[in-house]
Amino acid sequence: MIRMKKLKSIIDFLKKAKRGPQIILKKDFGMIVAETGCNPDWKVVDAGTGSGFLAMLLGNLGCKIYTYEKEKRFYNIAKKNIKNSGLKNVKVKNSDITKGIKEKNLDMITLDMKNPEKVIKHGYKSLKSGGWLVIYSMHIEQIQRIWKELKKYDFKQLKILENIQREWQIEGRTFTRPKTHMLAHTGFLTFARKV
Amino acid sequence: MIRMKKLKSIIDFLKKAKRGPQIILKKDFGMIVAETGCNPDWKVVDAGTGSGFLAMLLGNLGCKIYTYEKEKRFYNIAKKNIKNSGLKNVKVKNSDITKGIKEKNLDMITLDMKNPEKVIKHGYKSLKSGGWLVIYSMHIEQIQRIWKELKKYDFKQLKILENIQREWQIEGRTFTRPKTHMLAHTGFLTFARKV
Amino acid sequence: MIRMKKLKSIIDFLKKAKRGPQIILKKDFGMIVAETGCNPDWKVVDAGTGSGFLAMLLGNLGCKIYTYEKEKRFYNIAKKNIKNSGLKNVKVKNSDITKGIKEKNLDMITLDMKNPEKVIKHGYKSLKSGGWLVIYSMHIEQIQRIWKELKKYDFKQLKILENIQREWQIEGRTFTRPKTHMLAHTGFLTFARKV
Amino acid sequence: MIRMKKLKSIIDFLKKAKRGPQIILKKDFGMIVAETGCNPDWKVVDAGTGSGFLAMLLGNLGCKIYTYEKEKRFYNIAKKNIKNSGLKNVKVKNSDITKGIKEKNLDMITLDMKNPEKVIKHGYKSLKSGGWLVIYSMHIEQIQRIWKELKKYDFKQLKILENIQREWQIEGRTFTRPKTHMLAHTGFLTFARKV
Numbered sequence: 001m002i003r004m005k006k007l008k009s010i011i012d013f014l015k016k017a018k019r020g021p022q023i024i025l026k027k028d029f030g031m032i033v034a035e036t037g038c039n040p041d042w043k044v045v046d047a048g049t050g051s052g053f054l055a056m057l058l059g060n061l062g063c064k065i066y067t068y069e070k071e072k073r074f075y076n077i078a079k080k081n082i083k084n085s086g087l088k089n090v091k092v093k094n095s096d097i098t099k100g101i102k103e104k105n106l107d108m109i110t111l112d113m114k115n116p117e118k119v120i121k122h123g124y125k126s127l128k129s130g131g132w133l134v135i136y137s138m139h140i141e142q143i144q145r146i147w148k149e150l151k152k153y154d155f156k157q158l159k160i161l162e163n164i165q166r167e168w169q170i171e172g173r174t175f176t177r178p179k180t181h182m183l184a185h186t187g188f189l190t191f192a193r194k195v
Numbered sequence: 196m197i198r199m200k201k202l203k204s205i206i207d208f209l210k211k212a213k214r215g216p217q218i219i220l221k222k223d224f225g226m227i228v229a230e231t232g233c234n235p236d237w238k239v240v241d242a243g244t245g246s247g248f249l250a251m252l253l254g255n256l257g258c259k260i261y262t263y264e265k266e267k268r269f270y271n272i273a274k275k276n277i278k279n280s281g282l283k284n285v286k287v288k289n290s291d292i293t294k295g296i297k298e299k300n301l302d303m304i305t306l307d308m309k310n311p312e313k314v315i316k317h318g319y320k321s322l323k324s325g326g327w328l329v330i331y332s333m334h335i336e337q338i339q340r341i342w343k344e345l346k347k348y349d350f351k352q353l354k355i356l357e358n359i360q361r362e363w364q365i366e367g368r369t370f371t372r373p374k375t376h377m378l379a380h381t382g383f384l385t386f387a388r389k390v
Numbered sequence: 391m392i393r394m395k396k397l398k399s400i401i402d403f404l405k406k407a408k409r410g411p412q413i414i415l416k417k418d419f420g421m422i423v424a425e426t427g428c429n430p431d432w433k434v435v436d437a438g439t440g441s442g443f444l445a446m447l448l449g450n451l452g453c454k455i456y457t458y459e460k461e462k463r464f465y466n467i468a469k470k471n472i473k474n475s476g477l478k479n480v481k482v483k484n485s486d487i488t489k490g491i492k493e494k495n496l497d498m499i500t501l502d503m504k505n506p507e508k509v510i511k512h513g514y515k516s517l518k519s520g521g522w523l524v525i526y527s528m529h530i531e532q533i534q535r536i537w538k539e540l541k542k543y544d545f546k547q548l549k550i551l552e553n554i555q556r557e558w559q560i561e562g563r564t565f566t567r568p569k570t571h572m573l574a575h576t577g578f579l580t581f582a583r584k585v
Numbered sequence: 586m587i588r589m590k591k592l593k594s595i596i597d598f599l600k601k602a603k604r605g606p607q608i609i610l611k612k613d614f615g616m617i618v619a620e621t622g623c624n625p626d627w628k629v630v631d632a633g634t635g636s637g638f639l640a641m642l643l644g645n646l647g648c649k650i651y652t653y654e655k656e657k658r659f660y661n662i663a664k665k666n667i668k669n670s671g672l673k674n675v676k677v678k679n680s681d682i683t684k685g686i687k688e689k690n691l692d693m694i695t696l697d698m699k700n701p702e703k704v705i706k707h708g709y710k711s712l713k714s715g716g717w718l719v720i721y722s723m724h725i726e727q728i729q730r731i732w733k734e735l736k737k738y739d740f741k742q743l744k745i746l747e748n749i750q751r752e753w754q755i756e757g758r759t760f761t762r763p764k765t766h767m768l769a770h771t772g773f774l775t776f777a778r779k780v
Binding site: 008009010011012014026027029030031032033034035036037039040057060061062130140143144147159160161162163164165166167168169170176188 | 203204205206207209221222224225226227228229230231232234235252255256257325335338339342354355356357358359360361362363364365371383
């Protein structure tokens with residue numbers, strides 16, 4: 001396997017990694033793994049890289065990752081983070097994914113970027129049969145645009161999910177209750193499968 | 196790697212796999228992966244096996260899994276499911292984990308069983324430093340008993356989470372809204388790390 | 391006071407009342423009372439009446455209610471329900487509210503109908519200063535249209551809320567947990583105040 | 586009617602009212618009104634008064650309220666708030682409700698206090714048939730104790746609810762999404778009816 005033994009815990013590593021743009025939350029990453037059933041044999045394209053957190057989390061699972069970032073400064077942050085992680089199976093590219101996807105026969109494409117609807121056409125071509133397209137969106141308007149574009153291709157198993165995670169606390173031995181504050185929203189995940 | 200190429204999609208496979216006792220939901224499995232950062236190098240002990248769904252989902256990630264099931268009939272269901280999955284890295288044992296854990300130097304222990312508090316003592320010994328104990332509970336009373344027992348050992352990063360997943364629908368082009376019904380509850384996940 | 395003593399419990403009454411179109415849920419009615427602080431001195435216009443549940447729930451609080459329903463068959467259902475309730479302060483009108491609101495100096499207008507954006511213009515004129523406009527919407531697209539229209543008038547304290555209600559169960563003495571199923575969605579409530 | 590016209594908006598008034606101990610949130614008050622169907626004819630006992638917010642919100646609906654507060658300093662805060670509100674139908678008493686309830690034939694009793702289980706016995710006697718007992722609890726352990734005590738009397742329609750309220754935002758014309766942060770927890774409301 002390509003993954004290096006050097007990385008003892010991705011969770012510990014990411015706590016200290018450099019953060020440029022907004023990063024994906026663990027709860028949303030977990031949903032991607034769980035819904036798609038990704039595994040170490042998978043070849044995955046990801047965009048935009050941002051600080052590289054999603055690419056590294058998927059890389060930690062042993063997948064081969066190609067991650068696209070068009071902005072030079074985010075590319076540099078991600079490149080450094082990935083190098084420090086020791087992950088040899090994550091390749092960051094300073095390219096604009098809306099211009100096209102070079103890699104073919106992909107098991108999954110993950111998009112967390114502005115205008116992901118511009119990538120759906122390329123994504124459909126690059127996915128293998130059974131492969132997944134996963135799009136992270138903050139706003140309802142993005143979902144609406146994505147949905148309209150997805151309908152033009154032969155995608156199946158379309159699904160839009162959001163994960164509301166609640167943390168509980170036990171103070172002393174006797175005060176069990178949800179913590180007072182929580183994140184009400186990070187984003188929506190749209191799943192579509194080429195079948 | 197041990198994982199077989201034969202298994203094309205764990206998600207497709209599990210839809211058809213035999214179900215005996217209640218199975219873990221994808222949303223809860225996703226939380227385990229995301230919170231612990233598990234990876235293909237991990238050695239994991241799981242109990243009770245039930246129909247083997249959590250063991251197979253973790254096995255699909257390439258981890259080496261030892262799963263304990265004391266009930267003969269569930270053991271048989273799980274054995275068959277695991278065989279059909281083609282996963283070579285998931286070993287099911289017809290044993291009672293409350294009697295002890297043979298495997299040592301574990302990266303993770305996942306418990307979804309009655310009285311998981313009886314396993315915490317064994318679990319603490321079998322985990323490596325940095326290893327995670329993850330317990331799935333349906334009822335608050337279980338969490339309360341677990342919490343009390345966890346406090347006797349040197350666990351850190353204690354956390355109780357629940358995942359409330361909401362699905363959205365877009366009917367036609369213009370009717371975006373959450374689906375009417377949802378699962379209000381599957382279970383709580385308690386995380387504890389030996390450090 | 392106008393309210394009749396005859397009605398012992400609106401909750402008991404509504405369980406048996408006739409239901410035509412979809413009715414408002416208690417959780418959403420509660421939000422209207424709580425956010426606006428309505429009281430028995432209020433004069434309220436409501437549309438569309440539907441089966442009259444919201445009109446009767448507000449009428450039970452002692453408010454003077456004028457409720458508009460353009461569909462004859464719903465008007466008839468509501469008329470009968472209101473008569474059976476014994477509430478003397480709820481008046482149902484077989485009129486189309488998009489054509490205009492006759493009543494003036496209103497404390498609140500509640501809208502649960504198609505195209506509520508067509509009523510905002512009339513509503514603004516009929517509300518007293520400090521009065522509330524409350525709109526129930528099932529879909530995001532409705533909220534978006536409402537929002538755009540609200541912005542044309544001098545409304546303040548704009549707020550969009552949804553209420554996710556979770557019921558808990560205690561089985562026997564020791565099994566505390568949320569009930570398994572819940573309503574994931576009934577609707578969104580948009581509040582706007584003329585100030 | 587007893588309620589004074591002087592109070593133009595309870596919502597505006599409470600924003601400026603003095604706050605001593607933790608106050609009830611609007612979302613939880615709304616649930617009480619909606620589940621019980623309270624109306625201006627009701628006679629209600631409330632304890633502990635705290636800053637008087639729940640008593641005043643119920644008083645604003647026209648109910649006759651007797652509210653018990655054993656702590657002198659909270660009693661003083663509440664007394665002042667109620668006087669400023671102009672509500673003539675809310676009476677605050679500097680008494681310990683665990684010692685007994687003087688008022689009889691009550692439509693509702695609302696409890697937001699330590700050890701509400703000590704009041705259930707008195708409450709059962711003071712409620713009229715069809716009357717509601719409503720208890721606000723922050724912790725699961727409180728619910729468990731309440732539930733055990735409620736089972737000793739002939740209460741029906743037992744229900745435990747929590748209200749998770751999510752606010753949405755529309756930035757500009759095109760960015761519809763839930764607000765980032767929310768309250769994950771205020772409390773649980775237990776309802777029981779004497780029938």
